[in-house]
Amino acid sequence: MTIINATVPLGLIKNIDDYSRIINEILKHNVSFNILKFSTTPEGINLLLDVPEEKIKTITESLTKNNILVNKKGRVVIDEDICIDCGACISLCPTDALNFKDDLSVNFSEEKCIGCLLCIDSCPRFAIQESR
Amino acid sequence: MAKTYKEINDKIKNGNAVVITAEEMVKYVEENGPKVAAKEIDVVTTGTFGPMCSSGAFLNFGHSDPPIKFEHLWLNDVHAYHGNAAVDCYIGVTRMVDIRPFEYGGGHVIEDLVARKKIRLKGNSYTTDCYPLAEIDTEFTIDDLNQAILCNPRNAYQRYVCAVNSSDRTLYTYMGKLLPNFGNAHFAGAGALSPLSNDPNYETIGIGTRIFLGGGIGYVLGEGTQHNPKGRFGTLFLKGDLKQMTSEYLRGATYPEYGTSMFVGVGVPIPILNEDLALKTAVSNSEILTDIIDYGIPRRNRPNIRQISYEELFSGEIDINGKKVKCSSLSSQYHARKIANELKEWIEKGDFLLNPPAETLPTDSIYKPMRQSLELKFVKDLKRKAVTCYEDCEIKIVAERIINKNTNHIIITTHENKLRGIVTSFDITKAVAQDKHEIKEIITKKVITTTDNEPIDVAARKMKQHEISALPVIDEQNHVVGIITSEELM
Numbered sequence: 001m002t003i004i005n006a007t008v009p010l011g012l013i014k015n016i017d018d019y020s021r022i023i024n025e026i027l028k029h030n031v032s033f034n035i036l037k038f039s040t041t042p043e044g045i046n047l048l049l050d051v052p053e054e055k056i057k058t059i060t061e062s063l064t065k066n067n068i069l070v071n072k073k074g075r076v077v078i079d080e081d082i083c084i085d086c087g088a089c090i091s092l093c094p095t096d097a098l099n100f101k102d103d104l105s106v107n108f109s110e111e112k113c114i115g116c117l118l119c120i121d122s123c124p125r126f127a128i129q130e131s132r
Numbered sequence: 133m134a135k136t137y138k139e140i141n142d143k144i145k146n147g148n149a150v151v152i153t154a155e156e157m158v159k160y161v162e163e164n165g166p167k168v169a170a171k172e173i174d175v176v177t178t179g180t181f182g183p184m185c186s187s188g189a190f191l192n193f194g195h196s197d198p199p200i201k202f203e204h205l206w207l208n209d210v211h212a213y214h215g216n217a218a219v220d221c222y223i224g225v226t227r228m229v230d231i232r233p234f235e236y237g238g239g240h241v242i243e244d245l246v247a248r249k250k251i252r253l254k255g256n257s258y259t260t261d262c263y264p265l266a267e268i269d270t271e272f273t274i275d276d277l278n279q280a281i282l283c284n285p286r287n288a289y290q291r292y293v294c295a296v297n298s299s300d301r302t303l304y305t306y307m308g309k310l311l312p313n314f315g316n317a318h319f320a321g322a323g324a325l326s327p328l329s330n331d332p333n334y335e336t337i338g339i340g341t342r343i344f345l346g347g348g349i350g351y352v353l354g355e356g357t358q359h360n361p362k363g364r365f366g367t368l369f370l371k372g373d374l375k376q377m378t379s380e381y382l383r384g385a386t387y388p389e390y391g392t393s394m395f396v397g398v399g400v401p402i403p404i405l406n407e408d409l410a411l412k413t414a415v416s417n418s419e420i421l422t423d424i425i426d427y428g429i430p431r432r433n434r435p436n437i438r439q440i441s442y443e444e445l446f447s448g449e450i451d452i453n454g455k456k457v458k459c460s461s462l463s464s465q466y467h468a469r470k471i472a473n474e475l476k477e478w479i480e481k482g483d484f485l486l487n488p489p490a491e492t493l494p495t496d497s498i499y500k501p502m503r504q505s506l507e508l509k510f511v512k513d514l515k516r517k518a519v520t521c522y523e524d525c526e527i528k529i530v531a532e533r534i535i536n537k538n539t540n541h542i543i544i545t546t547h548e549n550k551l552r553g554i555v556t557s558f559d560i561t562k563a564v565a566q567d568k569h570e571i572k573e574i575i576t577k578k579v580i581t582t583t584d585n586e587p588i589d590v591a592a593r594k595m596k597q598h599e600i601s602a603l604p605v606i607d608e609q610n611h612v613v614g615i616i617t618s619e620e621l622m
Contacts, residue, residue: 084383084395085467086182088308090448090460091316100448104466122309124183124385124393124462126235 002053003036003094004060005114007069008045025062031055036094037116048094048116075115075131078108082127089119089128134406140174141485149174151479153472154325154402154413161414169410175479175486176413178330179344179399179471180322182463183385185306186286186357187394188224189242189374192278193253195219196270201263205255206230207241218263222283225384225394237392240384242282245274246346247379280374282346282382286356288398290328290366291422294319294445294459296437296452299428304389308462310427314452317424317459322468323417323442327400328366330413336402337368338489344399344475348376352400352489360499368493370398381471397467399475403486417442424452430590432501511591512584514621515605515614518543523552527569531560541602543612544575550610553577554602581606582616592621 013019033055037048051059060070085105090098097112098119120128143149150173152160157176161169191212201218204211209229212221225239245251250271259266274280295307296317303310308318323329331337341352350372359367381397404410422445424437437452444450450459478484519537521530523544530542534557544552553575563574582591582603591603595618605614 084181084385085464086395086462087460087464088318088462091318091458092309092311093458104464104469106466118311121304121388124308124387124395125383126386 002051002056003114003116004049004051004056005071005116006047006049006063007041007043007115008047009067009069010042010044012044012067022066022068025066026059029055029058029062031059033059037118046117048118071114075117076108076113076119076128077131078106079127079129082125083123084125084127086124088124089122092118092122094118135170135174135404137403137405137486137488140403140405143174144479144482144485147480147482149479151175151177151401151476153469153476154178154330154415155469155472157410157413158324158416161410166407166410166414169414170404170407173404173410175476176330176402176404177399177472177475177479178322178327178402179325179397179468179473179475180288180327180463181381181395181397181467181471182320182322183306183387183393184284184287184396185226185393187242187282187284187396188222188238189245190220190222190279190281190283192280193219193221193272193276194278196265196268198265199263200255200257200265200268201260202255203257205253207238207251207253208236208244209252209254210236210238210241212238226391228392234386234388234391237384237386239382239392239394242374242394243379243382243384245280246374246377246382248273248275274375277375281371282350282374282377283353283371284356284396285369286358286367287370287396288327288356288368288400289321290332290364291323291326291420291442292320292365293423293425294440294450295425295427296457297428298426298435303427304387305427306387306390306393307427308387312428314455314457317445317450317452317457318462319422319442319445319459320462321422321442322463322465323420323446324415325465325468325472326420327398327402328368329415329420331400331402331409332364332366332412332415334361334366334493334495335409336405336489336492337400338492340487340490341400342484342487343370343372343401344397344471344478345370345372346374346377346397347381347474348372348374348378349484350398354491355493355497358499359494359497361493361495361497363499365499366493368398381467395464395467397471399471401475401479401484401486417446424450430593431587509588510584511582511586511588511603511605511614511616514588515584515616516620518604518612518615520545520549520612521555521571522547523571523575525571527560527563527571527574530555530571534560541615541617543604543615544571545612549612551579551581551604551606551612554579554604579604583607584613588621591616595621 034050101107202214212223228237297310353369356367356369383395420442426435520543559574602617
């Protein structure tokens with residue numbers, strides 16, 4: 001399974017019909033997936049979905065078609081001066097964007113970050129912040 | 133062939149001691165055997181850098197004019213402990229600021245102190261004939277203090293457990309953020325670099341052992357609190373001059389919803405006096421075992437899932453009941469390694485000598501749980517009979533029950549007495565107002581529950597956390613066996 005991060009922007013859904021249209025769009029691909037996280041943010045509704053590898057492309061397309069933002073890149077920034085390389089964030093990262101370098105210092109691969117923000121409140125140093 | 137401390141120290145002074153880190157020793161002994169290692173290697177250095185809550189510092193400010201005898205004092209708004217002479221205090225790392233807790237605490241004060249930042253001191257006094265000053269508000273840096281002594285009652289755990297969470301919600305613990313349903317795993321400890329794991333019988337570590345502490349020189353004062361040698365959870369009581377230390381190796385930390393702590397850097401040198409110690413310091417991550425513990429159960433004896441080696445823990449992914457779970461450390465292996473290397477350099481340069489302990493650490497002391505004089509109360513002791521209705525009954529029946537049984541909570545069940553949901557008197561009021569007639573329109577299906585054997589305080593915390601006033605009590609098959617409400621808890 002692969003994790004994707006979908007943001008339903010504020011104002012996209014005005015009534016129940018909008019919901020059913022989007023859900024039917026996804027359902028027609030005959031795919032089951034887990035919702036790992038559901039949260040509301042000032043920007044809209046944030047969903048973390050665990051989707052089978054082979055369906056990623058179709059799901060992403062149908063979400064994007066409905067103006068849902070998929071895998072907004074690099075939504076966190078790490079302050080390396082504050083980070084103490086403990087690794088408390090690494091087990092929380094679903095895509096290995098946070099990982100250890102060979103010397104076991106903490107590394108952030110921005111291109112892998114899907115902006116799920118699970119790591120933010122795991123840092124004992126407040127070194128991880130959401131980028132704006 | 134045995135070596136003495138004196139022989140090793142003479143080599144250190146002459147600059148020809150052979151020093152390697154505990155990680156390097158694993159490979160060395162593997163390649164050359166313990167006999168050659170005992171002959172060739174003089175000192176093995178260890179290191180660890182993790183959050184250590186049992187840490188703090190004694191400070192002495194010198195006397196003010198007129199003099200003050202503190203009753204209470206705060207350092208950057210963190211309450212320090214005062215129960216000693218007039219201007220002594222102890223600042224503990226888990227004490228949080230009064231105004232914005234979970235952001236800054238005693239550990240951060242100590243980090244700022246060693247970074248030579250200005251610290252604000254506020255204090256008050258009931259005043260005496262010899263100490264007439266009632267209040268003080270001043271600023272100081274570490275250089276203004278007479279003594280600043282890091283004094284940590286429990287550091288450098290020999291090994292620690294690996295924490296996971298079987299419950300259905302995210303837990304914020306001293307083992308970090310633990311995702312529900314075994315979503316991740318956290319462990320602590322430096323494995324093969326851990327000081328006490330390299331001298332597991334405490335042959336060279338004890339009272340007076342000179343060590344690396346927070347970037348300066350420190351000493352072992354003896355066994356740490358909760359020292360548990362038989363369980364291989366030995367600990368160290370440490371002290372050192374804070375003025376020599378650096379903020380690179382003393383870092384304030386905050387675990388969200390848990391509290392503050394401090395990362396402490398500790399490195400202990402192990403003299404290779406004989407072949408046996410060469411073998412012990414060659415311990416590898418695969419040989420150091422610990423347990424995976426389920427923090428989803430909020431009891432002292434949390435369920436032990438299985439044994440695991442540090443090798444598996446460091447691999448980044450562990451197997452829990454057939455599920456692959458991401459695993460990472462809370463302590464920094466990068467800094468642990470750096471500490472072992474720094475201590476190695478100090479010894480190689482001849483700046484740091486080794487000394488035999490005045491007394492070694494106890495190997496047979498017993499670690500006991502708290503004696504609680506009041507009997508622990510469980511849900512089964514305080515629960516009462518639940519007032520229930522079947523899921524297919526009319527709202528009117530539910531309303532009658534609320535009146536007849538004088539209750540606010542009606543548990544909705546199947547005909548087999550299995551929990552379906554809960555309806556409160558407010559839900560009934562709402563149903564009347566909104567002209568609803570069926571239970572399924574007003575039922576709350578996602579119900580927070582408890583069980584007979586849950587301690588009362590755990591049930592009370594659930595109610596507080598979810599801002600609710602009652603919990604249905606269920607058995608393992610989801611049958612309703614009672615209810616506990618906030619009234620029973622009062």
